[in-house]
Amino acid sequence: MSDLSAFPIVLRWPAQHPDRLQFYSLPTPNGVKVSIMLEEIGLPYEPHTINIGQNETWTPEFLSLNPNGKIPAILDPDGPGGKPLALFESGAILVYLAEKTGKLLPKDLAERYETLQWVFFQMAAIGPIFGQLGFFHKFAGREYEDKRPRDRYANESKRLLGVLETRLAGRDWLMGSEYTIADIATLGWVRNLVGFYGAGELVEYDKLKRVPAWLERGLARPAVQRGLEIPKRP
Template sequence: MPDLSAFAITRRWPAAHPGRLQLYSLPTPNGVKVSIMLEEIGLPYEPHLVDITRNESWTPEFLSLNPNGKIPAIIDPDGPGGAPLGLFESGAILVYLADKTGKLMPADPARRYETLQWVFFQMAAVGPMFGQVGYFHKFAGREIADKRPLERYRDESRRLLGVLETRLDGRPWIMGDDYSIADISLLGWVRNLIGFYGARELVAFDTLSRVPAWLERGLARPAVQRGLEIPKRT
């Protein structure tokens, strides 16, 4: 049985099944990337809910695994060379799990890098911009009298949705016929933008055709439906 005692996070969130991959997360747009991925690839794992509304990601135990204090994070008891590996950053975790299992990442080197560029597109552009729309449209930022910040992030989010709309021309998925980690990285954020953030009209989502159809296809996948609810909120 793997020994995970060297990871301080296991003292706050003990592993009932230390032989399984340990997931520390919450069903946010970033968190569900990893739970969806794990459901898609069928790798056994044990989820632990880290309640960011109670600042649990800023506890010493969580910070010992991710010093940036953000979910998700994982411990793989069977990491490279058979040694346990702790990992944070959702994009890095997606790539790691794809490489570990040989799933949802093209084997061809050129297509692999093409897939990675879309994952990086999500990490560098979509996540930060959509998140700012959420802040200025739904949360405390909406009380700011100066609406220029909201307008800036609204316009950039519209532009990014346009990039996706163009990419999906003639393609069911970001990489064509092959569903991949590129889709997984984006699904939760697009869903959140028009759902939880309530920005559907703000970003003119219904003027698009390919992105809504892609989102519908993605959300219809059973693994996606399961992953969106993991870890279960208490």
């Protein structure tokens, strides 16, 4: 039986299966990266719903795991050296899980770094820019009379989609024939942009060919379909 008592987060979200990886999240574009990854690799885990609408990420218990107050985060009772490991930041978690299981990250060193550059591209560009467009198009920002901020992020989002469109020329996945954590990192954000944010027309998504086909291939994967619903929304 794994002892997780040293981690305050288990006081608020008790582990029913302390021998399994504990996953704290919500099905947002960042959250589903990890749930999809966990479903793809088949690692036993226990999901915990974190209600961001009720500011649960700002509770002392959650902040003890992630001082930045964002989902997702994990607590692996079987971390390096057999010791528990707490980890936040979705990109870091993807890399950790890939290396822990030897899956979805190329073993060839050059290909490994090439994959990581596309993961970091998502983290540094796709996520922040698409997220800002969502704010200015769907949420409070839509009330702003000045549409220049929205248009700035719409134009940059369109440019970033163009980068993906070019990358996918002659490729099924971002790394070619192999599906990797680079695809997992990016799928949820593109899906959210044209779905939940409803920004497809703004970014001229219908003019793209390869990105929509790539997204369709990704969403057809059973593990992706399951991961998009984990953990259950409150």
